[in-house]
Structures are given as C-alpha cells and as structure tokens.
Amino acid sequence: MHRIGIVCLALCCVLLGLGPANVQARELVIGGIPEVPVRYVDPQDGLIKGLDIDVLEHILGRLEVPYRVRLESSSARLESNWRRGKLYDMVFTYSFKEERTPYLLYAAEAHIYNNWHFFVLKENQQRFRYEQLEDLKGLRVGATEGFSYTQEFWAAVAAGIWHTDLVTQNALQMQKLLHGRIDTVPLPAMVTLYGAHQEGYAQRIAYLPKPMKSEAYYNTFVKASDYPDLPLLAQRYDEELRRMKADGSLRAIYRKHGLEEHYPF
CATH class of the missing domain: 3.40.190.10 (Periplasmic binding protein-like II)
Incomplete structure (x- = not known):
C-alpha cells in the first residue's frame, strides 16, 4: 500500500503541474525573427544566440523545459504562422497590441523596453x-x-x-x-x-x-498550441522572470551583451 500511495502522489503532482516540467511530451517550440543582439545565428558556429535566447535559457533551464528556437526570415511569415496556430508554442518578443490577444497570451512580465x-x-x-x-x-x-x-x-x-x-x-x-x-x-x-x-x-x-x-516588450504564448498546460507554463515563466529581476541575473545578461545602459528595470 505504501508503494501504491507514493505512485498515486507522484501522478497527482504531474497532473497538477507540480512535478518537473521535463515530463512534457515534446520540446517547446519558440518562433521569432533574427534581430541582433537579441536573437541571431552566430556565423562562426551556427548557434542561435542573443539576449532573448539567454533569458529563455535561464528560465526554461530552471523549469527543466526542453525547447528549440525557430527563426523565420520575415515578420510577416512569423505572424501568419502564429495566427494559424502553426509551428510555435511561444513567440519572441512583442509589444502589447489588443488585436494580437485572440492568438497570443502575453507574459505578465516584460524583459525589454x-x-x-x-x-x-x-x-x-x-x-x-x-x-x-x-x-x-x-x-x-x-x-x-x-x-x-x-x-x-x-x-x-x-x-x-x-x-x-x-x-x-x-x-x-x-x-x-x-x-x-x-x-x-x-x-x-x-x-x-x-x-x-x-x-x-x-x-x-x-x-x-x-x-x-x-513600449515594453514581452514573450508570448500561442493560444492555439497543443503544448500541455501552456497557461501554467506562462505563469511559471513570469515567476522566474520576476526572480531574475530581483536577483540581478537579468541585468547580468544585459551586461554580457553590452546593453547594460539600456537596462530598464
């Protein structure tokens, strides 16, 4: 009975979103367009780097969420994809516009101004x-x-x-x-x-x-995504970003990219 109780408790934690995020069925897919220095492909090693990437790496690493980034060549293609609910679970980085809200759930916390x-x-x-x-x-x-x-x-x-x-x-x-x-x-x-x-x-x-x-700029979550418990992930994202502002790690990322003079928080 003791073993059964432990298994049931673990299952309840997963269903309630209290367990580690790496139980998710697949990678989180994040869409954006290249824009140095916030997100870009480094020509020396082919890796996607930048301020946005480091912020997501910090937060999703803490949440144990595997992810991959997909950069599109044009903002029009990016928007067409998220409007149709295709390809992405999250989208970098937008100012708040009411007309986007039927499609995108904005994070509560901004990370760029x-x-x-x-x-x-x-x-x-x-x-x-x-x-x-x-x-x-x-x-x-x-x-x-x-x-x-x-x-x-x-x-x-x-x-x-x-x-x-x-x-x-x-x-x-x-x-x-x-x-x-x-x-x-x-x-x-x-x-x-x-x-x-x-x-x-x-x-x-x-x-x-x-x-x-x-304007303030936010990462966003695609409402039509089938990623499990995406609104819960958005809440946990905001919690981690607030923690980064409080403990200085967000400022450190700005400093790493030579942008500390633009740190707004």
Whole structure:
C-alpha cells in the first residue's frame, strides 16, 4: 500500500503541474525573427544566440523545459504562422497590441523596453524634424510588413502623407538608409545602435530626438498550441522572470551583451 500511495502522489503532482516540467511530451517550440543582439545565428558556429535566447535559457533551464528556437526570415511569415496556430508554442518578443490577444497570451512580465526613433543619415539630421507625423510629409519613409509601429503611423501610410518604402525584412532598412534610398525609418534604438557600432557605421547615422513610441516588450504564448498546460507554463515563466529581476541575473545578461545602459528595470 505504501508503494501504491507514493505512485498515486507522484501522478497527482504531474497532473497538477507540480512535478518537473521535463515530463512534457515534446520540446517547446519558440518562433521569432533574427534581430541582433537579441536573437541571431552566430556565423562562426551556427548557434542561435542573443539576449532573448539567454533569458529563455535561464528560465526554461530552471523549469527543466526542453525547447528549440525557430527563426523565420520575415515578420510577416512569423505572424501568419502564429495566427494559424502553426509551428510555435511561444513567440519572441512583442509589444502589447489588443488585436494580437485572440492568438497570443502575453507574459505578465516584460524583459525589454524599447524606444523607437526615426533614424536618418547624420548629414540630414538638421534637415528633418519630427514632432508629429505630418512633419515627415513628402519624405521617403521605410516600413516593414508585420510590424505594428503605431496605429497613427499606418494611418499616415494609408493617407499617403509620405512615400512609403515597404519591405518584408527589417534587416533591409538600414542598408536602404545608408545608400540613400529612403530618407528615414522608424527603428528600435537599442538594437539599431548596437548593430551600428558592431558593423562600423555608427558615425553615419543619427535619430530624431522625439521617440515615435516607447513600449515594453514581452514573450508570448500561442493560444492555439497543443503544448500541455501552456497557461501554467506562462505563469511559471513570469515567476522566474520576476526572480531574475530581483536577483540581478537579468541585468547580468544585459551586461554580457553590452546593453547594460539600456537596462530598464
């Protein structure tokens, strides 16, 4: 009877989600797009690395959840997949938008805070001003499919206030700016400035002082996923992320990637 009692207790713990997470039937699949330095494929060893990856490694390692990361070439493809409930159980990293909530369960805890600015060539910094979107009238403005920006930004695109250069891969935007094919493009300052310093063109670009938006960014969980007990995993994820903020391990990851000056918590 004693052995039977132990077995029943262990089974109850598993059913209630109290046992180790590695009893899950399969790997957790996390989707995203490449964006240095938060997630990217290291050309030297082919491994996916970055701030986002280290945060997930820390949390899912603590929870004993096996996982793999799948990076897509475009944000539009990524969004199409999670809207259809295909391929992913989690998705990196989004600001909160109500229209996504039928498909995605947002973590309660953010791990990134981004200021989005209109970037320009440094030589044009004094030519352009941005206090309101109408100030960009007549310019060539870059935009990427699948990015939310703001409702006002997309309304300005629809109204034809400027000439929109629309692409499917955000990585193309900086090269277009550097080669003079667009006048300005809204980009997240943290990752944009990091990339500029790493690739040696930081002295060629600048951004207009007023942010287009400032938002917290969250990892998300795909509601249509068949991964067992995903809402429970989301709760445990939040608990671990709160612990990382309290014990300094999240700040240490920012420091590792040269981003400590952007640590917002």
